Amino acid sequence: MKKLGILLDSFGGISQKIIEENGFNMVPLQFNIDGKDYIDNGKELTNLEISELVKNSSSARTSLPALGTIEQVLEKMSKEYENVIVFLTSSILSSTYQTVYVESRKYGDKFHIIDNHFFTDQALELGKFLVKQSNEGINISKLVEVSKEVAKKSLNYLIVKDLTSLIKGGRLKGIKKMILNGLKLIPLLKVDEEGINFGGVKRTLRGSYEKVFEKLLDFIGGREFLENYEFKFMYANDPEMKEEIEKLFNKENLLLENITIASATVMIHTGIGCSSLGIWPKLSKLKI
Incomplete structure (x- = not known):
């Protein structure tokens, strides 16, 4: 054994x-798009193919x-x-x-x-x-x-450019929904041990990533501790999002360790206009 x-x-x-x-x-x-069931294992569809299906679907749900x-x-x-x-x-x-x-x-x-x-x-x-x-x-x-x-010691933020899926799924309600959707603001959603919580808004995608970057640095105690951490980025195949995050890290002269296409579960719940930037400890630096 x-x-x-x-x-x-x-x-x-x-x-x-x-x-x-x-x-x-x-x-x-598992997930269902326009009445057809799929298993989210990467065998039937790649994440890129799923992103196109979700983008053009009239209904989508997960299970x-x-x-x-x-x-x-x-x-x-x-x-x-x-x-x-x-x-x-x-x-x-x-x-x-x-x-x-x-x-x-x-x-x-x-x-x-x-x-x-x-x-x-x-x-x-x-x-x-x-x-x-x-x-x-x-x-x-x-x-x-x-x-x-x-x-x-890990933290990530969701940056959601298109709120359609969040609103449709009931995750934005009342006055917050009206304000965010009406003013076309980009919400920053903090994801940690306590769940998903509102972490502010920005008007532009570039400003959103810059703000989240600052928040992640604050979380680890400052730039001087970056040698013990690495960044991860996930998005739903939106070229603008990939371009903006790469610009930010080039400007900061930092390496973005990982860029991943989101899973069906993430894309269906947050929509195609979603991305996530996070930080976590470098495993090689851990003391066991």
Whole structure:
């Protein structure tokens, strides 16, 4: 029996093929566009293809991974690993967390589900790091502690240029909806352990990224601590967003470690005009 297994869902936009190539397992989320059901695993459609479907759709919604799939994967992993660390969509955003948690109780304390707000490839990279540490003799309690600490030291912001999907989904209501939509302001939505919270507005996309960049620097204590952190960026295939974020990082003379196309779940809930800029600890700098 192997020491440590890693289980992910498809929120971060990483295909099942890549996840499995790294020796991990996946429970893919599902989505429906214009009446047709899809599994968000990167096999039927790439994220780029999904972005075009969402952009031109009249209706789109997401749903949990199939319960049968969850049961099969948990059963399989329970026989293969001494312990399994699980990174799923935040419990505040999806009931996938609770569903997997309830099913995992059948196997005692073998499954360790870490509530988090990771995006892009963060869960994948952290999983690889944890397996390496496990193979070097670090015990499961310490690995769970490290996972929670990384989540606590991570922060990202959603920058939403087009509010249509947020309004349609009921995530913007009342006076806030009227003001933001009427004045064409870009909201900055803070995503952390407490969920998604309003973090201000800007009039331009460039100004939005500059403001979020400042907020992320404040979060880590200032520019002098950047050597211990790295940035991640996720967007829904909007060329303007990619162009503006690259301009910002070129101006700041900084490396943007990762640019990822958003998953179907993210695009459907926030719309095509969405992006996310975040920061998290460099795993190579962690002291275990």
